[in-house]
Amino acid sequence: MTPVTNVRIWWDTSVSAYRVSFPYDKVLVEFLSKQVPISDRHWDPTLKIWTCAERVLTPMLAFFKMLNITPSVMTRQQVESQHSTGPVSQRVVPLDTVLCEFVRLLPYTAAQKAYRAAAMELHPDKGGDATKAASLNVVWARIAKEVYGQQ
Numbered sequence: 001m002t003p004v005t006n007v008r009i010w011w012d013t014s015v016s017a018y019r020v021s022f023p024y025d026k027v028l029v030e031f032l033s034k035q036v037p038i039s040d041r042h043w044d045p046t047l048k049i050w051t052c053a054e055r056v057l058t059p060m061l062a063f064f065k066m067l068n069i070t071p072s073v074m075t076r077q078q079v080e081s082q083h084s085t086g087p088v089s090q091r092v093v094p095l096d097t098v099l100c101e102f103v104r105l106l107p108y109t110a111a112q113k114a115y116r117a118a119a120m121e122l123h124p125d126k127g128g129d130a131t132k133a134a135s136l137n138v139v140w141a142r143i144a145k146e147v148y149g150q151q
Contacts, residue, residue, distance in 0.1 A: 006149040007064060007071035009057070010105055011079040018057055018076075020050040021107050023149075031063055048107060072104050108148040115140045 007022040022028060032041055032050060040053035052060065054076060064071050103111065118136055122128035144150040 006108065006147065007069055008073075008104060008107075009060070009071050010074035011054075011076040012051070013079060015051060016054075018052045018054060020052055020060070021048065022071075023108065027067070032060075035059065035063070048109065074105070103143060103147055108144075108150070111143065111148070 007020070007028075009018055009020050011017075012019045020032075032052075036052060036056050036059075040056050042051045043049075044051065057075075061071070061073070115136070119133065119140075120126060122133040122136055124130040124133060
């Protein structure tokens with residue numbers, strides 16, 4: 001079994017709960033299904049994202065640590081401190097930082113879909129720019145590997 005390396009957990013103010021995203025892994029799904037009461041979790045099959053009550057964050061993080069998984073986490077406090085200083089786009093934060101944060105929060109399947117659409121538009125056989133297509137492929141390979149743990 002390939003170790004899961006791209007677990008993302010973030011506070012979603014719109015539902016006042018944590019969102020959890022990771023590629024399918026039987027052990028993680030069984031943990032969430034058996035250890036987190038159904039009243040504290042919800043699976044969205046369309047988005048492929050779990051929604052969990054705030055009180056299960058600490059046990060989840062302990063479980064991930066036991067499995068040597070280091071998730072990318074955006075806590076409620078971090079999100080609220082960002083909101084208290086204004087939206088990300090209005091704060092003095094470098095654009096590359098904002099873009100990195102966006103990509104980390106984006107589920108792998110959504111990022112892959114965007115990459116494929118861009119690759120089709122930039123492909124030289126479709127009238128696109130070969131240099132841009134090549135650059136896109138190099139950038140996507142690095143993002144897929146470093147952000148999403150894909151080989």
